[in-house]
Structure formats: structure tokens, C-alpha cells
Amino acid sequence: MGEQRILQKASLGELFAKLIAGGQRILAPVKSDDRVEFAAVKTPDQIAGDYIQTTTSAKTAVFPRYETMLRFRLKGKDVDVDELTPEAKPTVLFGVHPCDAASFATLKAVFTWDSADAYVEPKLEKTTIIGLSCTKGDAYCFCTSVGGGPGDTRGSDILLTPIDATKYLAEILTDKGRAIVAAAPQLFTPANGEAKEPVLAKIAPRFAADKLAQKLSALFGKTDVWLNQSLRCIGCGACAYACPTCTCFDIQDERQRYGGVRMRCWDACGFGMFTLHASGHNPRAKQSERWRQRIMHKFSYQPERLKVLGCVGCGRCSRACPTDMNLGEHMQSLAETTV
Amino acid sequence: MAEFEPKVVAFVCNWCTYAGADLTGTSRIKYSPNVRMIRLPCTGRIDFMLLLQAFGQGADGVIVSGCHPGDCHYTAGNFHARRRWILFRRLIEFMGIDLRRVHFAWVSAAEGAKWAELVTNVVDEVRKLGPYQSFPKRLDGQPKPVEVA
């Protein structure tokens, strides 16, 4: 709960102009056809109004689906390698919903827990998040079950809540947030106790992630539970690639005449090949085992090892799923399963 | 700067076109040196993915050539290949790949002159078209966020 200010919607344009002048790139939700995606904008009018979630999560701003790590050239008998430093442009992520904002905590935890990831960490450093509270949700949302909420401030540097048609309640939460304010102080007028709760979406909790964590290890051996849940899963990577906290990647070389590039690309635990050994053995040969792994990783292993949930309840996985695997629903049923 | 010299890859069958190109040599017929030939037993062996691979590796044009219908050393390889080409060519046309860069021919072991003419024509046409920049190459970078105008 940071210091509160009022920001007129009408003055967003001026704020954007100032930020861009200050060398910032602004990524915000933009409508294209029937989807909303983060895109580079210049003015507020380019920003999508009425939507629940962007199809692709905000993580792509710091963790793109592929990235070149180094270039190599075979010269005669030896190899030249030039490491590529990622371009980390100063970026303002605007209109990030609290769930997405919260996902950055997970990303940071994963990419910095032992040593700082050379590609993600610099981008995280240079990214400022202006969150936007949710005024509506849908049947896929379950942020309130995983410790978040439509007005949750975690992860945001500034959280905006549209308390009425003309203004935002701005909560300035971090130094990065204060830096934004400093860029155009006059636009952030003092607040006098306006409340955001009335306008926030109502998302009923379906389960309690923290309680579930311990229970899961007990459920591990209940193979039929996992089988039943995953029968309709067809084993694609849609959920992982839509997910704001999935961080698995694969490192690949692409050859060109006497050289090539080494790159990392998103990978997904739903794929049969994900854990296939060179020997031909696959420790997770069945889809049900892969589904279990996905749940365990997000709700048990990661909280245990990195002290952060691997899920923010945005529901993207379920919206993206071709077979309507509803994560909230599945987690609820796990919570209700007796050990 | 020097005129653009296109890279043309030719996928040829061993029995007709490769032999035909040998005949071009023995007949000392000159043609342009921009072509690199990939010798395969039969046009039936030529996977359409090889054509994309060639472009992906920087080819500006591609030639696929084998025995005339009925003359396949393996009796029917070229008949199968022809069907594959008909569909593949249609697909890439639909996807906006420039068919002026993808050429198919029957060149028999007796048609040394035809081979020379074919290569020279294709190279000239592709030279006019310039480098195939719009075709994606082996990657170097990361996806850029969409810029809104």
C-alpha cells in the first residue's frame, strides 16, 4: 500500500509524451482483430479498452519466445564465438493486470535465484510496470485463489485503478514508480482517501494455494487422479506458452555455412519429447505424468524451493487450451480430493 | 558495386539431368557458374523441405530437374515427384513465395544443351529479381514487439 495520488485519464497522453521523451519504450495492450496483445504505443488512444486478458502474457517483454545467445564461426581449424548482449531498452509496461504484474516476482525468482540470467535480468532491471486493476474477470480467472487479487499491488511499480470514468487512483509503490511520477509530477495530484475496492472485479476464491502446497505431495501417488484430469489433454504447449510464469527453455544451435547461432527457445513440459532421454527412456512417458509435473512444479516444487508460486491465476492457460483444461477448476478439485 | 550474382541450387537426379549436365560438359557448352548442383538418385528422392532449406540457407533460386515422364531410371520416381511438385508449388504460391525463383524441368541425359540453356535462363531471371531478401534466413535476434502506427 504505497502513497496514493490521482491521475486524470485525460493527462495520460502528456505522461506518455514525457516518458517517451525520457527515452522510454511504452508497451501496452493493443487490440488486433479479436485479440489484445502488448505492443509499442505512442499515445493512450492506441490502447485497448475493454478486455480481460492479453492473449500473450507480459513476460514476453523480458523473456521472448526465442533469443539469440551467441554467434559462432568455424575458421579453418578453430571457432570464433561472439556472445550477444541482449538489447535491454528502458521499457514501461503499461496496463499490466495485477496477475501479470505478480508474475514478474516469479520470473525474477527463477532467473536470479543462483546467478543473474544474462538475458532476462537486464531487461527486468530496465522495466517499469504500471499496473491496472481489474474491473472485471471471467470464469477462467482465479487470482484470489493464489494470493492475488484484482487490485493487488504486488509486482507493480505503480498501480492504477479506474475509480471513475475520468480518473485513476494511482498507488506509487516503488522507486521505479516514483521515477515515473518525477517525470511529470504535476500530473499526479494528491488523493483524498478514494477507495478502489468498489470498482474492482469480484473474483471468488476457489481454493487456497498455500494450504494446497503441502497436500500435493500426498496426492503425487494418486495416479488415477492425474489420469482423470489429463484424459482430455492432447499434450500441446499452448498452456505453457500462454503462461506468464512458465520459464522452461531449450538451447538450440542453427547451422549456417561454417557457423551459426546458438539460441534459446521456449519449451513446454507438456511435450512428450520434453524429458526424453538419449537412451530412449522417458521418465514422463504418459501425458498424465506430464500434467502432474506441471501442477507439482507450479504449486509445490517452486513454492518450496524459490518461495514463490508458479501461478498467478490469470487463467490464460485455460483460455488457450484447445481442450478446455481449466486450471482453476482442476486445482479446486485437487483441493477437494481427500488424501 | 559489382552486379548481383545470384546463388542458384539445383536438385537433380543422377540418371538423366546429372548425366545431361555431364553431356553439357563433354559438349563444352558454356553456362553461368552460379549454380550448385545437389545430386540425388531420383527426383522421387527430392523432399520438398530441401527446397525450403536451400532458400533458408540463402539460395536466391532453385532448380529441380529429372528424367522426362516415362524415362525414369526407377520407372516411376519422377511421376511421384511430379505430383509432389504440383501440390507443393501450389501451396507456396498461395503463401506468396515467388515462383519465379522455383523452377522445375525435365532434362534427359541427351539434353546437354537444354541444361545449359535452363541454368542460364534461371540465373538471368533470378539476377533480375535480385537477392531473395524477403525469405527468412537462419535466425539472428529475437522477436520485436509490434509497433503501432
Next chain:
Amino acid sequence: MPRIGVFICHCGENIAGTVDTAAVAKNAADFPGVVHSIDYKYMCSDPGQNLIKEAIKEKKLTGVVVAACSPRMHEPTFRRACAESGLNPFLCEMANLREHCSWVHEKGEATTEKATDLVRIMVEKVKRNRPLYPISVPVTKTALVLGGGIAGIQAALDIANAGHKVVMVEREASIGGHMAQLSETFPTLDCSQCILTPRMVEVAQHPNITLYTYSELESLEGFIGNFKAVIRKKARSIDETTCTGCGACIQKCPTKKIPSEFNAQLGMRTAIYVPFPQAVPNKPVIDRKNCTFFKNGRCKLCERVCPAKALRYDQEDMLVELNVGAVVAATGYQVKDTDFFPEYGYGAHKDILTGLQFERLASASGPTQGVIKRPSDGQIPETVVFVACAGSRDPAKGINYCSKICCMYTAKHAMLYRHKVHSGKAYIFYMDIRAGGKMYEEFVRRAIEEDHVNYVRGRVSRIYKKNGKLIVKGVDTLLNSRPVEIEADMVVLATAMVAQPDAEALAQKMKVSYDENKFLSEAHPKLRPVEMNTAGIFVAGACQAPKDIPEAVAQASGAASKVIGLFSKDELSREPVVAVVSRMGPPDFSTCIGCFLCESACPYQAIEREEIKARDGRLIKTVAKVNQGVCQGCGTCVALCRSKSIDLQGFTNEQVFAELVTL
């Protein structure tokens, strides 16, 4: 780590004259994986090959790239060289710097750069080559000889005398072919039948030869050493085993006015007939198209007179299936009919003949017992004009090629005429006289000098009838193209020698290639003149190109010796360039998913189904399996396989990709 050796050949000036071979060798030395790169004047020479052999040993090479001429030329040479110094021959590849580079491009940087690339491509390929080992397949030591002309006879006898079984198939009722129709043969003027008929009899009586006359090849499947041939034995309407060949039926046959094919339409034959008196076998056939009984259900005179009761009117075509290891195609030729030369009046005037008809006229066994008479009135012709190149060497109206034998037989015809009609005048219109061959030129000189045959160099423009004479209009190009006009009593056209009308169909049946004139194509015009591009099938005689008798016989013996060579081993080893289906350990065993869409794509039905079973016999999956004996290595299945579970040895997906990565 690969250790590749690169060997650049100058081929004298052939490559070095255009390509900077030293530079190519220097560039190649820097290619990753290359540990040895040199250039040399003649790599295919012994010292050249030794350079390779030594390098393999000293530098412990794991792969060799020879950049020289076309692999179609010298690949076997260099692979053998590698094998001799202990490197698997399939770890050797050739870059074609001659046919595909130095001979077709101008001297210059671009050409040298291309040469470098061609080497680079092959280096990348050879790095991914795997040692391959020849596949051995059993050989059925029986040869199928198609055609019973002189070429077929020669081939059959040579193979049979070497102790191997031979099956001879002849479409006509008797073997003998065109040679049996000839009167005398050049350049010796010995009687054709006198030298041929003993050979025909020998074939018939040879213990190793099975003879199928009045039969044709229905289909041919399989591959070298293991062909399956189906022969259609056409209904002869005679039981050959009981028929004694007495000929009573022939005398009694009421239908006597059928133009005789053997006599080139100059004589007549009956509906039940043997083509000629010395026919082998000497058993008649009923020509059902012309037989009264088969036309209107009544007659059967022959049956009544047959002492052996050998007539079988209800006989049907019979299909005989044979396993053979090799095939010799000796199906011969036809003479082009002359109707494409209306201005020569063939057909319009009885006394205008083809060369073959003149042979029959001159033949002692012919319709006139060898007396040269005019078909029209039986008069002895006083002036005979012979027209050479009647169709040959005539792109406009006839055929492009030279029929080769006409110059000689025309000279022979003129001679024979002059010998038989001392008072007669013989003229020959010709373009050039092609008399290459032992005693051939001398033969033509004899015709001119001793037998006073008048050679007129020029073409005939028209032949027409004028008060009982045939007027031959032409020009004499040696007398500054002065028009000449000769009043002849007979004209003989040296018509072109052409492929059999069904040569194309036969070629497709045997899966061999043929040229634009429908003559069967040999595997190599110089180095493999009797083999065809389909292993195990050989060619002899005029079905490959116009030939005279000595040539046809020589080629037949050549083909026979190839067959004998093939039969000299019980097993023959084949190039291991074949498709293989991926196999691996459990739990997958193979990435083949068993859709078997490749099955119908295989031109050789080489794809079989293999059931993978668990120890308890439970079926785990059914996957594709390639019969390596049948697979010819075209790779159509490889391109078709979606999961890339089938690959082609020697041209693997990995190798081809590697080649492309060098671009």
C-alpha cells in the same frame, strides 16, 4: 573428429586450364575437418591413385573427396583405390570439377570459386558418410533371350555352350529373323541361309536351350539375378508334340492367297503355314485371321488330312512364368515402309521394290527361285535403278540417322543383279558411300570396277511410269547437278532400318531406356555397349541401333559373355545404396508409425511389413521393412515418409542437408 583428404585433379589441362586447382586445394585445406589437401596432374593415373592410397594410410583419413571428372566416370576407380588401402569405398565421394565446372565455364574467379564450393559440398557430405557393405543376392543361372534372329541365336548358343540354361522367346512361328530372308551376304557373297540354318538347328537341339516360338514377353518383374518373366505362348492351334511337320495340312489348305511375310509380300502362303521351308521348329501355325474355319466356322480340312491328329482349334494363349537371372534383348528391327515417299511410287507400281523384297527375288529359296523377274509381268529387267538412303539421313521426310547397311547391301544387290543378268544395266543413286568395315570398301570398288555398276551421286526426285518404263528423275551432283533421267524396268529402294513398332512398349515392360528413335539405349555409348541401365538386362543386335550381321553377332557374343560373367558366381553383390527403416531399442523400436503410405509409392514393391513382437509374442507394432534385394535405391519412400523414419544409404537426409548448409 573427421579426417578428410581432398585430392584435386588437373585432368591435364581439362580442369587446370580453367580452374586454379592449386587455389582450390589451398582453400580446401582450411575447411573444417580437412587434414590433407593436394592437387595433381592425373588423379586417375597409377601415381595419382597412389597419392590417395598413401595419404589414407599416413594421415589416417576417415573420408576422401576426389575433385576430378564426373562420378559417373571414375567413382568406381577411386572407390576401389580407397578400398585397396583399407578405407571403406563408400567413404569416398567425387566433386565434379570437369563436366560441371571447368568444361562449362570460362576461366576466372567465379569458376574457381565454384570449384571450391563443389569441393566444400562434398567435404560436408563425406563427413557424414557411413561405411557401407555390399548386399549379396542369389543368382538364378538361367538367361532369357528375347528374339530369335542372328543376334539372339548367337547369344543363346554362347550362353548355353558355357553350360547355363537359356530360354529363347521368338514372336514369329520360326526363329531365324531377317537374316533368313537374305540371299547372299556382303562382303563375301556367301549364302545367308547356308550359314544361318545350321545355327537355328543347333538352338533347337541344344540341351540347355528351351525354345518358345510364336511367343512374346508378357511382363518382367524383379531385379538382376532374380527376374520373374511371364511369357505369352500364342495359340498355335497345333499340338507341337504330336505334329510331325509332314506338311500335309499345308498342301490341303484351301486358303492359299495370303501374301507371305517371309517373302516380303512377293509370294503367297496358306492359312496354316510354316514361314519358310527350313523353319525351326518346322511345325505349322494357323493364321486365325485368314483361316476359313476361324472366319466362318466351317472347313477343318487340315484336321482331316493330319495323320498325327495334331490340330487343336480350341487351343488358347498360355502364360508361362519363368525365373531368370539375366535378360538379353535381341528383338531386331523393321524396314521402314515407303509410303512416306509417294513420289517414289512404291505400291503404285509393282516393279518398285524395297531392299528386302529384292533379297527375296535374288534368293534361291525365294518366290522366283532366285531369278530376277519383274513382279508385274515376270520379264527380266534390263535396267534396274537402286536408290540408296530411301528415307535414311532425311530429317525432312524420313529419319535423321544413317541406316548403315544400305550402302553395302545396295552394292550387293547391284552386283547380284549383274551376275544374274549379264546384259542388264544397274544404276545406284547415292548421297555418300559409307563402306567402313573389313573388305567393305573393296567390295564396293568391285561393284563399280568389275561389275560396272553405275553410281550416280544425287538424289532421286520422282519416279513415275511412262509407256511401260519407270522414269527415274534425279540429279547428278558430280556433273554440276545436271538433271538425269533413267528409263528403268525395276527400281529398288534402300529403305531405312527402324526400330520394331512395339520397341517402346517392350522397353517400358523391361524398365530400360530408349532413344528418340525407339532404339534401346545401352548403359554407356562406349564403355558399356551391351549393358542397359537396368542391371541384369543386356542388349544385342539391331534393336539397339542399325547393324550389319558381323556387328550384331559380335555384340551378341559380348552380351553373352556379360551374362556368363554374371552367372559365374552363385551370389552377386549389389551396391548398398538402398533404403533402410529406422530401428532402435525399446520402448519405441522404430519411429515408423506403420501408415504404409510408402508401400504404394515404391516402384519395386520393396517395402514389406514387419511385426515387432514382445518376448511373450504379443504384437507391439507393425513397421515398414525394406527388402534390400529388391530395393533399387530411388528414395521415393524417403521423401514421402513424414516422420523421416526411412532413409537412403549413401544419400541420407543428413548428408543432403549438410550439402545445403555449405551454401
Next chain:
Amino acid sequence: MEALQKKARALLEAGTVKVVIGYTAGTDVERARAFFARNAEQTQQLIFDARCCQNLATYLMKPEVKALGKAALVCVPGALRTLMQYAVENQLADETVLALAVTDAGEVVELPKFAAVEEYLAKMPRGLTPEQQQELDRIDKLPLEERWAFWAAELARCVKCYACRAACPLCYCSRCITDVNQPQWVPVASDPLGNLEWNVVRAMHLAGRCVDCGSCADACPEGIRIDLLNHVLAREASAHFGAEPGYSTRKDYALSAYKPDDKEEFIR
């Protein structure tokens, strides 16, 4: 709907099948989801209406589902065509699955044998719909550059999640070409080349086989019109080679057959 539930219950109670693969209500009103009824009570959850469009035949290739025992499969027409193609491609033996088709009148037709399925399909309309044709023509009419731009933009969204592959009943390979890395046929990254090659190879591998169930496009989380690529090839294959996959068990795959006089105008 009641008819379907009754039939399913009967089949399970009689032990004719061990599982009825059908549809049940999904997360929201627009969605139905696959449902595996394995006992009488569960059949109450079966539904069948306009929302039910996923091609359930895909599940017949899934080991976990195979392990459930003999299945009755609620089939939309695309699923019926899939069964035919499975038969052609040796993936399914006759009488190992009981197809249930629901007529417009809502009655349930049992199709226990391939022959019955073939007969049932014979009455159905074939080929591309006019709408599908028009869409193809629209893109075909675009100038080369615009066509290229259109597809570049469409494919740029592809994240290579392979939902299209997973949803496609005919992408049943145990090892997809994208998983072959010796050589690396398709670049792993969802970069422009990788996305182009993946979508070309997907379409080509389905050419002459695709039964046009629409699952691929439905599955794509990015809403890429990959079905158009299947349609353009389907149109070509039927026009040139008379290919009609999914209507019979006859093995006549357009790309492993040929006619010596197949027509084309582009080969020199």
C-alpha cells in the same frame, strides 16, 4: 441429448464398450469439452449440441485412452472421416471402435463397422464449402507481395505450441518431423523461418490426407488461419488427382500414386 445419454448408458451397462468418448459442458457457455464417460452415472453429463465441434477421434491415438478399453466415440462428420482415414493408414482395425453419429433430428446412429461409416458418409455433402472456396480465392487474388505479407503477419504470431499438431487426428506420428534433429528439418525457434517451415510441412504432410475437421485452426491459441493451407491443398489434390480423403477405406493416397499423364503446365 437424452437419446445420446440413454444409448451411452446402455452401451456401458451392457459392457459393449468400456468408455463413451463424448462431450460435456465447458468452462463457459460457448465451450464444450471432451468427456470420457466410464460408468452409467457419468453418462448424465454427456451433451451434444452446436458447441460440440472438437474432433474426438484424435483421442483414439492416445495411449492412455487406448488403455481404457473399447470405446464408443461420439462423432461429428469430421471424426467419421477421420475413422476412414485411420483405416486407410493402418492405424485402426475394423470394429475396434463404435462410432456414434447424432443426426440433426437428434437420434443416435450406431456405426460399428467401417463399412457402416462409409455408407453413412456417402449421404453427406463433400468438398470445400462455398465460403471456404471464397476465402481461398480472396487470398489468391491478392498480389504476390500482399499474399506474402498476409502470411508473414499470420505466421509471426505462431509460438510453436504445436496445438495444431496435437489437435489434428492425422498428426499421430510418434516422432514428428519437427522432433528430428539429425538433420534439424525444421528450425526449433518460432522465428520466421521456423514458423514458415513448420506450417508448410504441416500442410504438405496432410495434403491428400486432411479430412477437413477444422480442429487445427480451432486449437490455435493465436487464431492463425492454418486451415486455409489445408484447404488450398485439398482443392488442388481433388482437382488434379480426384483425392477425396475420409470417404472410403480404399488406399489411394494422392502422393503415393500417379498417372503417367498427370497434368501440369510448369515443368519445362
